[in-house]
Amino acid sequence: MSAPTVVSAPGKVLVAGGYLVLDPAYSGVVVSTSSRFYTVVSTVDRPAPDAHAPIQIRVRSPQFVDAVWLYTVAVDPALNAVVVDPHAHKAHSTSANKFVHLALQRTLALAQEAVGTGSLQNSLAHGLDITIAGDNDFYSQRAQLAARGLPATLPALAQLPPFASTGVRLADVHKTGLGSSAALITSLVSALLLHLRVVPPASFAPDAAPAADGRALSHNLAQYVHCLAQGKVGSGFDVSAALFGSQLYTRFDPAVLEPLMADGAPAAPLLPIVSPSNPAWNYHVAPFKLPPLTRLMLADVDAGTDTPSFVGKVLKWRKEDSERANALWDALNRLNNTLSQTLLKLSELYAQDDAAYKKVVKYLSTLQSVQWLAHPGIPPEEQAVIEVFSDTHDLTQAVRAKMREMGELAGVPIEPPEQTELLNACVSRAGVIGGGVPGAGGYDAVWLLVCDPTLCPPEELPSTRVGLVWSKWTGLDVSPLAAQESAAGGARTEALDEVPGLRALVDAA
Numbered sequence: 219m220s221a222p223t224v225v226s227a228p229g230k231v232l233v234a235g236g237y238l239v240l241d242p243a244y245s246g247v248v249v250s251t252s253s254r255f256y257t258v259v260s261t262v263d264r265p266a267p268d269a270h271a272p273i274q275i276r277v278r279s280p281q282f283v284d285a286v287w288l289y290t291v292a293v294d295p296a297l298n299a300v301v302v303d304p305h306a307h308k309a310h311s312t313s314a315n316k317f318v319h320l321a322l323q324r325t326l327a328l329a330q331e332a333v334g335t336g337s338l339q340n341s342l343a344h345g346l347d348i349t350i351a352g353d354n355d356f357y358s359q360r361a362q363l364a365a366r367g368l369p370a371t372l373p374a375l376a377q378l379p380p381f382a383s384t385g386v387r388l389a390d391v392h393k394t395g396l397g398s399s400a401a402l403i404t405s406l407v408s409a410l411l412l413h414l415r416v417v418p419p420a421s422f423a424p425d426a427a428p429a430a431d432g433r434a435l436s437h438n439l440a441q442y443v444h445c446l447a448q449g450k451v452g453s454g455f456d457v458s459a460a461l462f463g464s465q466l467y468t469r470f471d472p473a474v475l476e477p478l479m480a481d482g483a484p485a486a487p488l489l490p491i492v493s494p495s496n497p498a499w500n501y502h503v504a505p506f507k508l509p510p511l512t513r514l515m516l517a518d519v520d521a522g523t524d525t526p527s528f529v530g531k532v533l534k535w536r537k538e539d540s541e542r543a544n545a546l547w548d549a550l551n552r553l554n555n556t557l558s559q560t561l562l563k564l565s566e567l568y569a570q571d572d573a574a575y576k577k578v579v580k581y582l583s584t585l586q587s588v589q590w591l592a593h594p595g596i597p598p599e600e601q602a603v604i605e606v607f608s609d610t611h612d613l614t615q616a617v618r619a620k621m622r623e624m625g626e627l628a629g630v631p632i633e634p635p636e637q638t639e640l641l642n643a644c645v646s647r648a649g650v651i652g653g654g655v656p657g658a659g660g661y662d663a664v665w666l667l668v669c670d671p672t673l674c675p676p677e678e679l680p681s682t683r684v685g686l687v688w689s690k691w692t693g694l695d696v697s698p699l700a701a702q703e704s705a706a707g708g709a710r711t712e713a714l715d716e717v718p719g720l721r722a723l724v725d726a727a
């Protein structure tokens with residue numbers, strides 16, 4: 219029995235570039251999260267059925283009630299197509315899962331084109347057992363905290379077991395907006411491509427080059443499957459972050475997906491379209507990472523935002539008031555680009571003098587941003603770092619103002635007054651560098667960039683102070699995202715026993 223194939227992929231936070239990133243003329247600043255999705259693909263350990271027995275694939279999501287889907291696979295050489303029976307699962311699960319179904323169907327179809335019918339049938343002869351799990355931060359843990367008598371704070375979230383059972387059906391879970399479907403599809407598609415030997419294992423080695431062909435093929439296929447499952451072609455920043463990690467993202471031309479978006483199995487062969495050699499995949503991923511000794515925090519504030527509706531209204535406004543809209547987008551894009559370069563400048567300053575940098579971050583974590591430049595007599599090497607942190611704060615505030623202006627002009631609550639009040643209350647806390655509404659904005663969530671809490675005594679943690687503000691204001695979850703997730707990067711292979719709690723989840727069949 220071969221070892222299981224395990225691939226994890228991170229969630230995302232679009233900290234700047236919401237809406238603009240839909241236009242290839244602009245970029246988005248995307249942070250991949252420390253919270254990750256895991257897919258474990260195992261070959262079923264039982265004698266191979268006779269050659270004509272149906273091939274079965276079982277997919278489970280143990281964090282949810284009743285989240286088991288059974289599929290029957292028919293690999294038809296004549297039709298050169300793999301049909302993952304869309305009805306078989308109905309007998310075994312009370313709800314279909316088009317994200318899982320389409321990921322299976324399209325990845326197996328691509329595998330048949332890439333490795334041939336015989337090889338695919340050999341890989342599937344014993345059937346597959348697939349386990350899917352998302353880190354706790356992808357789903358609201360409010361009920362789990364309450365059941366344990368714990369408050370909605372960061373330290374309380376850390377007390378929950380990994381991959382905590384949600385106690386609810388998948389359809390009823392409250393997602394926190396970290397991009398569960400993009401991370402899910404990326405980890406599932408990548409794990410299948412590896413398991414079926416369509417791409418080499420090195421493609422997803424943690425130290426593999428981001429542009430490795432296997433990773434690029436998985437990116438293109440995952441973008442296609444994600445758009446098909448969501449029923450819309452977004453900018454794709456979430457799948458790109460799931461594959462490549464934190465980045466400055468410029469979208470591909472959506473026309474590349476048009477031949478594949480029709481209902482039913484694709485008429486055209488998949489491989490030529492999703493191949494990395496297809497120049498139509500003209501997305502651009504530039505390196506980006508959060509500054510050292512900082513932490514991105516995300517608060518799950520409300521039940522969610524209707525992103526497609528917001529996008530429709532903003533794009534309608536941009537079309538109807540194009541001169542003013544383009545002027546605002548160009549100004550906002552300049553701010554976004556300056557913000558991303560200023561954040562990267564902090565990493566350079568750390569590399570030049572980490573001692574001075576660390577001293578500055580510890581100092582800033584005790585002061586409100588309005589006090590950062592008020593103290594004379596700071597050594598010049600430290601003053602230079604303080605000034606870049608202060609510029610970062612000012613830029614995040616300027617981006618917020620432009621996003622509010624866009625919302626007011628388009629008639630969309632991108633940063634509504636309630637979020638403005640919450641953000642102002644949080645950004646004024648000591649140790650908070652800046653913040654904003656992630657992605658499309660609305661009432662979903664707010665993000666804050668804060669000084670790394672490991673530099674302060676627990677009672678002085680910026681994250682604790684902010685977490686208390688969030689809890690007081692919203693009584694809702696606070697999802698902490700460690701700054702290190704940028705280093706963790708995109709999709710990568712994992713060793714099953716090195717991911718706490720994952721083996722137990724897989725074995726609890």
Ligand SMILES: Nc1ncnc2c1ncn2[C@@H]1O[C@H](COP(=O)(O)OP(=O)(O)O)[C@@H](O)[C@H]1O
Nearest residue numbers: 279315317350351352393395397398399400402
């Ligand atoms: N753990 C999971 N197991 C299986 N499917 C999941 C899981 N988490 C999320 N999904 C799928 O992703 C869908 C959510 O996608 P979507 O509504 O686009 O939310 P998001 O913006 O968080 O990606 C769910 O309806 C479900 O089909």
Ligand SMILES: C[C@@](O)(CCOP(=O)(O)OP(=O)(O)O)CC(=O)O
Nearest residue numbers: 236237239452453454525657658659
């Ligand atoms: C508006 C956007 O540019 C960004 C939306 O970012 P969110 O993070 O809000 O997305 P959802 O998780 O789907 O709600 C649309 C896009 O880029 O596709």
